[in-house]
Amino acid sequence: MGKLFGTDGVRGIINKELTVELATKIGKAVGTFFGSDSTILIGRDARAGGDMISRAVESGLLSTGVKIFEGGFGATPAIQYGVKTLGYDAGVIITASHNPAEYNGIKVIDRDGVEVSREKENEIEDIFFSDKFLVQDWKKLTYDVKKDDRIIDTYVKGILSHVDVEKIKSKGFKILIDGANSVGSISTPIVARELGCKIFTVNANIDPLFPARTPEPTFESLNETAGIAKQLGVDLAVAHDGDADRAIFIDSLGRVQWGDRSGTLLSYWASTKEKYPRRIFTAVSSSILVQQFLSKYGIEVKWTKVGSVDIAHTLMKESGIAGFEENGGFIFPAHQFVRDGAMSFALMLEMMAIEGITSAQLFDMLPKYYMVKTKVNITNKDVQSSKVYDEIASIYKDKGQIVTIDGIKVMADDFWFLVRKSGTEPIFRVMVEAKDEEKARNLANELVKVLGGMT
16 A cells, blocks of 8 residues: 655645646545545645645545535645634645645645644545545535635634734834745734734745745745845844745844744743643754753753654643744644744744843854755665665764654764655755854765765
């Protein structure tokens, strides 16, 4: 039996790997899993093929007797919040998140607004591959798809309920929003307006070709945005990925701050607001600075596999202050158990307002590391990731502590690195951090050469 779901949903190149036929069949499998009496909210980001894939999924769902409501364009966390708060049994979101522009995808949401668990993914896959679909008699296929126009308003109100709106308004923050030419351009500016901000936007026109930058907010792709932020002299800039569940921040000095740095600060802030067990959950891809900083506040760090699905479900099961990934995805349980870019943005503004310091001063509270992120294309389809990890372990076994929860992570006193096969693309991701910038670059180059000889 094959594999359908990756790290976070089903993704593929539009009309090549992710076809209308595949999408329809996924719709049938999802409808069969949830049952003919279920109501499902469907929404999407601005990617090419989104309307095509949405309608194909809807056709499959309708064939099982499911009742569908369309939420239209919306950030992934906005659709998820709609599922959770408006009484839906499930949701389907057409998005490929941060993937390159030629990709689209299908994400399945449970009634609590969280991506379905790995166990439920397996059940949907079993239905998909066995072709055991629920097929309704024609007399029961009289339902027409309906619209739900409450999604954005409900979502924005939910975010605002968790922060001190008047305190933030009193500061009159000057902010810049980079919407990545997608749905982050819809809800985040509304949140900023409601918080009394002076708003500048860049890449805020909806365009499925992503003409300004790649959908993934990285140091390289945000170079121009950081320059604009510095020139404008904003108090804070936020940049989203393609579906706005991530938020990468640019501080008041125009420095791009990576997601585990913002996640660490937001976790500290969440610990002052909510009465949860004093622990956070983050993927092995996060920096060791997380542990170094949060331990000062009596907050335990628990490492997980990479992927918001694993982090969210672990956080739900074991309870804690927050969960996050180094890519800018932050989970604030009081709001919802999913990554939420606009919620992260509002919390950051609140922390700045109440602490009474600039965003640059906030980030300067953290230990300083230099990060290098790169990737190596997999040209040999027969390469086994386990053998790659074993080889790297043998090379670096005397350098530091080795963690193999997901990929291979080596942690020393003054550096760490992670090598991990992507769950969404045919690549190995390489992440390196060191207290010395040259050491970080050299180690990254060394790892790329090592991987190049094996892939």
